[in-house]
Amino acid sequence: MLTRPHPIHNESLQSYIYRLCRRNGWHYDAFKSHMSKLVAPLHSTKKNQRQSIVNYLQDKTKHENVAHLIDVWQLAGNYRSSLDMARVKVCTSCLKNSEAIPAYWYLKSYLVCGTHKQLMIDTCTNCDTQISHDSYIAMACKTCGLQLQDNESTKLQVDRFSGRVHNIFALINKDMASFESNLKGDIKAIESELSVLHSIVELLSKKSKHKRDNRRFSSIIDLYQKQLKCSQISENENVLRAALWSVIKELYEGGHYDIGYIITPIMPYLNDPGSQHIFDVLRDLVINPPEGTSELRVGVKWLEKLFGLEKGVLVFFAKTQLSDYLIKSQGSPNLLVSHVDYLINRFRLIKI
Numbered sequence: 001m002l003t004r005p006h007p008i009h010n011e012s013l014q015s016y017i018y019r020l021c022r023r024n025g026w027h028y029d030a031f032k033s034h035m036s037k038l039v040a041p042l043h044s045t046k047k048n049q050r051q052s053i054v055n056y057l058q059d060k061t062k063h064e065n066v067a068h069l070i071d072v073w074q075l076a077g078n079y080r081s082s083l084d085m086a087r088v089k090v091c092t093s094c095l096k097n098s099e100a101i102p103a104y105w106y107l108k109s110y111l112v113c114g115t116h117k118q119l120m121i122d123t124c125t126n127c128d129t130q131i132s133h134d135s136y137i138a139m140a141c142k143t144c145g146l147q148l149q150d151n152e153s154t155k156l157q158v159d160r161f162s163g164r165v166h167n168i169f170a171l172i173n174k175d176m177a178s179f180e181s182n183l184k185g186d187i188k189a190i191e192s193e194l195s196v197l198h199s200i201v202e203l204l205s206k207k208s209k210h211k212r213d214n215r216r217f218s219s220i221i222d223l224y225q226k227q228l229k230c231s232q233i234s235e236n237e238n239v240l241r242a243a244l245w246s247v248i249k250e251l252y253e254g255g256h257y258d259i260g261y262i263i264t265p266i267m268p269y270l271n272d273p274g275s276q277h278i279f280d281v282l283r284d285l286v287i288n289p290p291e292g293t294s295e296l297r298v299g300v301k302w303l304e305k306l307f308g309l310e311k312g313v314l315v316f317f318a319k320t321q322l323s324d325y326l327i328k329s330q331g332s333p334n335l336l337v338s339h340v341d342y343l344i345n346r347f348r349l350i351k352i
């Protein structure tokens with residue numbers, strides 16, 4: 001190893017590898033096959049192989065702090081769904097100040113730089129070529145030669161989720177352990193909230209299936225626009241209420257009288273901290289249903305879950321005390337949403 005750059009502030013191990021290649025004039029694939037032959041596959045997510053790679057780099061560069069750089073590939077072993085490993089997004093204005101690519105730039109929900117309020121890019125704004133590993137090494141587009149930091153910047157509003165990621169990671173230099181604990185906590189909450197909101201937005205636009213697997217083919221601006229829509233719904237209770245309301249109404253008008261149709265896809269997130277405000281509004285809507293939905297119904301089992309009641313208690317109560325209110329049908333008991341308020345109040349009175 002000829003040149004051994006020092007790790008820099010907030011840099012990920014991947015970023016350090018790019019700079020190592022840059023300083024030594026290596027192509028990424030050459031370095032990758034060198035590492036595979038001598039140490040371990042460069043993109044392995046196995047912990048012992050990651051450790052061998054770090055040890056090797058530490059030994060060859062003689063910089064002890066290489067061991068403290070955040071290794072995104074190791075995190076991808078356990079948190080793949082949170083990270084976008086198919087691309088590296090960068091803020092061109094940040095690159096003007098520092099060559100470092102921080103680990104949090106790999107997070108899927110980070111799409112706008114919180115410092116510069118500009119869209120992250122993963123393609124050349126001049127010729128649309130995907131920015132490759134070798135582009136990062138050269139700091140320039142492989143097709144047209146445009147310097148990375150000279151790409152055109154698109155100024156826009158920081159969405160709620162990019163903003164939160166920025167607040168969590170940009171200001172404090174993290175080590176692996178604290179980065180990982182943020183992934184388990186804050187990032188999980190952000191993702192839960194986004195999943196619920198995506199589901200609402202998709203129902204709003206009458207698309208029934210999640211198409212999140214396609215995200216690697218989506219452009220960052222498309223992802224941002226979806227995320228901004230989710231932000232706008234989530235940040236204002238009235239907008240959130242109106243969005244849920246119009247989902248219910250639209251489905252109702254399309255012949256879906258069972259509110260379970262909306263609740264089913266978001267129910268797995270019921271107890272996640274990031275999504276509580278959304279479920280609060282949903283509960284409120286179930287108790288005070290909008291006008292014009294007189295046939296709207298809900299399963300009593302759903303109500304038990306939604307209101308955090310013990311399994312079976314409300315079904316038993318409804319069957320024994322308020323059976324006239326139950327809709328006669330096969331399967332589990334249903335009632336009109338306009339009767340939910342009465343059922344829940346009666347149930348609570350008796351419990352007290």
Ligand SMILES: [Zn+2]
Nearest residue numbers: 091094113116
């Ligand atoms: Zn920036």
Ligand SMILES: [Zn+2]
Nearest residue numbers: 124127141144
């Ligand atoms: Zn280009």
